[in-house]
Amino acid sequence: MIELLNIGLTGSEWSALAISVRVSLLCAFISLPFAIILGWLLARKDFKLKAFFEAFLHIPMVMPPVTTGYVLLLVFGTNGIMGHFLEETFGIKIAFSFPAAVVASIIVSFPLAVRAVKQAVEMVDKQLEDAAEILGASRFKVLFTITIPLALPGVISGFLLSFTRSLGEFGATITFAGNIYGETRTIPLALFSAMQTPGKESEAFRLMIISIVISFIAMLASEIVARRYLKSVKS
Numbered sequence: 001m002i003e004l005l006n007i008g009l010t011g012s013e014w015s016a017l018a019i020s021v022r023v024s025l026l027c028a029f030i031s032l033p034f035a036i037i038l039g040w041l042l043a044r045k046d047f048k049l050k051a052f053f054e055a056f057l058h059i060p061m062v063m064p065p066v067t068t069g070y071v072l073l074l075v076f077g078t079n080g081i082m083g084h085f086l087e088e089t090f091g092i093k094i095a096f097s098f099p100a101a102v103v104a105s106i107i108v109s110f111p112l113a114v115r116a117v118k119q120a121v122e123m124v125d126k127q128l129e130d131a132a133e134i135l136g137a138s139r140f141k142v143l144f145t146i147t148i149p150l151a152l153p154g155v156i157s158g159f160l161l162s163f164t165r166s167l168g169e170f171g172a173t174i175t176f177a178g179n180i181y182g183e184t185r186t187i188p189l190a191l192f193s194a195m196q197t198p199g200k201e202s203e204a205f206r207l208m209i210i211s212i213v214i215s216f217i218a219m220l221a222s223e224i225v226a227r228r229y230l231k232s233v234k235s
Contacts, residue, residue: 009206010203012181012185012190012203013190013203013206013207013210015181015182015185015190016185016186016187016189016190016207017187017210019098019101019182019183019184019185019186020167020186020187020188021167021214023098023101023102023105023166023186024105024162024163024164024166024167025163026102027102027105027106027109027162027163027166028109028113028159028160028162028163028166030102030106031106031109031110031113031162032113032155032158032159032162034110035110035113035114035116035117035158035162036117036148036155036158038057038114038117038118039113039114039115039116039117039118039120039121039154039158040117040118040121040143040147042054042114042118043117043118043119043121043122044121044126057110057111057114058111058115059111060107060108060110060111061111061112064171065108065169065170065171065172065173065175066171066172066174066175068104068107068108068171068172068175068176069104069171069172069173069174069175069176069177070175070176072095072100072103072104072107072172072175072176073095073175073176076094076095076100076103076176077095078093078095080095083095095176095177096176096177096178096180096184097177097183097184098177098183098184100173100176100177100178100184101173101176101177101184101186103176104169104172104173104175104176104177105165105166105169105172105173106166107172108165108166108169108172109161109162109163109165109166109169110162112158112161112162112165113158113159113161113162114158115158116154116155116157116158116161117151117154117155117158119154120151120152120153120154120155120157120158121147121151121154123151123154124146124147124150124151125150128146128150129142129146129147132145132146153225156222156225157222160218160219160221160222161222163218164214164215164218164219167186167187167211167214167215167218168188168211168215169186169188170188170189170192173186173188173189174189174192179192179193187207187210187211188211190203190207191204191207191208191211194207
């Protein structure tokens with residue numbers, strides 16, 4: 001056990017940690033603006049086929065991640081519809097690259113961010129928004145001066161959920177981005193590789209601990225921010 005707790009990280013472990021943090025942060029920052037827009041839309045607007053749209057949006061939450069990765073591979077792979085077009089037209093190859101890891105994480109974690117924002121917006125008193133519009137405020141101004149500030153805990157929660165879900169993403173990433181050292185090998189992929197290699201029990205254990213600690217810190221931060229914000233609103 002003492003050997004397993006050896007705190008020194010190897011170069012491959014630092015690489016996996018750095019790639020995971022980069023992918024997760026990019027995923028969270030890219031997803032957040034779209035999650036806010038869609039979360040507000042689903043919370044405040046009724047339209048035809050809304051149930052169908054929501055069901056389609058949340059498919060990645062229940063679909064096996066490997067299936068998600070395979071769908072992305074069919075679309076953005078070298079022989080895929082979009083992948084072939086991008087490579088032939090712009091020389092851009094997405095599959096089995098760092099951007100592929102980011103795309104896979106966004107697709108898998110985006111529904112969680114939208115859901116968190118939607119629930120937060122639904123908790124905002126719509127009469128406040130209506131009153132602001134009556135006084136002449138545009139919907140854009142109402143959204144950014146009333147709705148988002150009041151729904152801020154949900155927005156932060158959506159950001160952190162997207163971050164932590166991306167941090168733990170495995171199936172879609174290994175299928176669409178591959179397990180390439182120094183480019184797409186995130187912590188879950190590095191942990192999987194270590195588990196499959198005899199003599200790397202210590203590395204697997206350290207990667208497991210790192211995953212747990214980062215996820216716990218992110219969720220704890222979400223709770224602390226939400227509680228402090230609610231206290232400031234009440235006071």
